[in-house]
Amino acid sequence: MRKFATLLLFLATLTLQAQNFNDYFTDRTLRIDYIFSGNAKETHIAVDELCTSPRWYGKRQHLAELPMEGNGQITVRSHQNGKVIYRNSFSTLFQEWQSYPEAEHVTKSFENVFLVPMPKDTVEVTVDLRDNRRNIVATLTHEVVPTDILIRHIGERNITPFVTLQQARDTSRCIHIAFVAEGYQKQEMDTFIKDAKVAIDAIFAHEPFKSHRDCFNIIAVESPSEDCGTSSPSEGIWKNTALHSHFDTFYSKRYLTTLHLKDLHDWLAGTPYEHIIVLVNTDQYGGGGILNSYNLSMTHNKWYRPVVTHEFGHSFAGLADEYAYEEEQIPMYPHDIEPWEQNITTRVNFHGKWENLIAPAKAAKKELKKYDPKVGFYEGAGYSLKGVYRGYPNCRMRDNTTPYFCPICQQAITRVIDFYTK
């Protein structure tokens, strides 16, 4: 009887959620392109362009909730009653750039692209950006009228060819991942597909991805490049590639990224995607991962497997880096502020992070067995040797040689997977 009641409750929740989505949205995607601009002291947000494409591949439940806080948020409100009907969080390369010396003396602009479900009625969309003290430093609210004739229709024909590499158990309630080819010429697509399979093997060799593998639907989008490889400005090498990626991002030699977010989403238009993994056809070490924006990694270097997995930890689950170098201290996380990232702490407001994984002081011997005795506080994380702590000696988010995510990261990733699929 109890089982039956649970089932009924489950069905009722399902119907409620379905109604909720269908009350406000159609099965289409609204893509909003923004320009974020500014310098070390100023931040500005402007709308660039609106596009719509068939089907919606993001969440259909927890619509007004966030998977994590992020360095920025996008909120969609009903124009009629002001109710929040969709929210998501993200981080950006722009905000990272604002902490570099270049931002002290020049103002720059960056493309950013966000996907929301296509509203049925007029909505107000708010984008806000936060600093590393978690204060909102810029906000923009604009109206979107779904019948606006200037919303460009994309992804309806001439869709980039793609291959499905893994089908989720339930494609209506799963996490959609797309691999995108960067620096692969047309005749190299077999190599790209092979490289994407290596990344899948690497990521799903790690818990908790391993035991949640059937929650993920994965495609590989064959975006061809004119030239093979990627640009390397410090060596004077410039290539014409699908996403115009390059090393030396922000003058940091090994930092490989693309700033062409609009091109990235143009290649993806009409394919089933939400989370993006860009594979760059090079053997030079490099990569980057930005929460709910993209994960980018080189493919033909011996560290490819750990790097693509590590960067997915950033882009999918918003995990922080758990390392710190003697020679380079970046004041990314002020020691008097608790960071929102779930795998590091300044111990200012630790509550809700990994306290449940630490054995209580008075726990009985039998109880203790449930806990990993190594979970605790280890100083040195988030690019700071002092004042920022991780919860475990080693982790995939700390170095390339540890073959697992620590229990703290595993818990955080599981929470994100559950958020999207339950």
Ligand SMILES: [Zn+2]
């Ligand atoms: Zn970790």
